[in-house]
Amino acid sequence: MASAANSLRLCLRSCSQLPTMRAARPAILASSLCLRRALSTTPLRGAAAEETTFDEDEFLETKRYNNQGEVLADMLKREDLDDADRARVKDMLETWNKVPQDVRDQIDATTRQVRQSTAQIRYQVKPKKASFWNDDEKDTDMITDEVGEDDFEEDDILSIGHAKLEEHREAREYARIAVWEMPLLTKFARPFEPPTEAQPLRFRYTSYMGEFHPAERKVVVEFSPKDFPGLTEPQQLKLMKLAGPRYNPDKGLVKMSCERFEHQAQNKRYLGDLVQKMIATAQVSIPLGPCLCLDPTDMFEDVPLDTRHHKLTSKPRFPKEWRMSEERRAELESIRRTAFELDQKKQKSGRLVDGVKIIEKHLQNVPVMEDQPVMARRVGKQPARKR
Structure with a gap:
């Protein structure tokens, strides 16, 4: 079943093109065919067949008319018209000649505008054989100007935007509840009371x-x-x-x-x-049957408490021996006091070594070479030299 686009294209072509071209097509095609060879298994080949290939679109493009009067006058020249059709065409031609020139121009302008607006659907685009799934070509059968109810007309936001607005509305609703309704619950507040012995659950x-x-x-x-x-x-x-x-x-x-x-x-x-x-x-005991009940004196003493389902995790704790006690604090104070008194005695006798003074004295005795640059020596393992 032909689509609406192809139907419109065929109607416009039949109204504006030469009517005799359809009848002349079989003769042209017949002249372009070549005879098959008898007793031959090879396919037809030859440049002559490609040169004489009939192109209907190219042939009909050269047979356009300026107005409807030329179309009717050319139809009277056809020999295959019967008397009734010829009389009907003559009446249409006479009626067309009586139309004023300004009305003719308006009809021609309207026809030209329609042809320009329907140029995309009047000519069928042939897909390229080299293209993959014909992705690069447009399907003229799917071109339509009808707008459905679900079509997006650029007058609304996308569904993602609507979902974002819905989240914003929900957040505002909860904020409104927190501001206006939550404070009303204070009249139902009660002070905390710890559970008593009668409430162990x-x-x-x-x-x-x-x-x-x-x-x-x-x-x-x-x-x-x-x-x-x-x-x-x-x-x-x-x-x-x-x-x-x-x-x-x-x-x-x-x-x-x-x-x-x-x-x-x-x-x-x-x-x-x-x-x-x-x-x-x-x-107490619980009866399990007409003649069987548990012994109330049985406390499951022969069954050990099974704790294999629980994994005991031992956390490292600071040893008690390492904790600071008063005796250890007094011992450390005495050691520090003895060391301080020993340093005071060495300082008075001049036997106390001051590292800062020794470094400063060593730096003062090192000569400074201003003329020659100081080369930094590379520290580490030196690569072996090749012999």
């Missing part, structure tokens, strides 16, 4: 400022077995063994988390019930 939540996030449901609880006043030391040790890898021996805390439920309150309730079950297991 410490819960931690995660909030994303009102936005939905799958990690927001997670709740973490931390507690120390030593914070429960109702547990004895064997029961506390049993609770540590029940916690397993969730027990941190360095901090002495048990840390557990839950995110299996949709809301934070549900996860918190599950952790609270789990801690109660662990405490009950460390204190």
